[in-house]
Amino acid sequence: MNNERESIVTIDVSNVETKNQLHLLLKEKLEFPDFYGENWDAFWDAITGLVSPLPKKIIFMGWSELEKNLPRDTKIMKECLRNYNNDFPSWKSEFLFN
Template identity: 45%
Template structure:
């Protein structure tokens, strides 16, 4: 399991920096949602359990980024890894 603290982030740029660091994306990661999709589907192995801390604050401060992260992980699960568990502190568990 990887636990990622997303509290205290105030823009998508910071969110992508945290995702790159915590998920081990390469230095050439493009810091956008298309690049995130490419990274999780072909560049790095995502562990079977992700846990996001501070989700409610992220959803309030960076609503579009939070929605895109959730949507992209949902699509990844539906397409490639239905067994993947993603938890959002203060939100629903997948």
């Protein structure tokens, strides 16, 4: 994200059917580096060190579809994002799951 935080990023997750697709989409939209490991440990490392801070607001469109397709992964991702806000209050982001 360079040094300036983008204010709002919208990520359409409505057509994501696999965990791999989700990680590739997150990598693209959140500008993770090429070496991003495409797993939840790598996601945590990316948001807390590689690309931090995240945009001020991230809107996930089609969240209910993603929850149906990937219930375990959506829980893990929400937990990572909640922990991000708790652990890094000066970088706090708003996450909307639409």
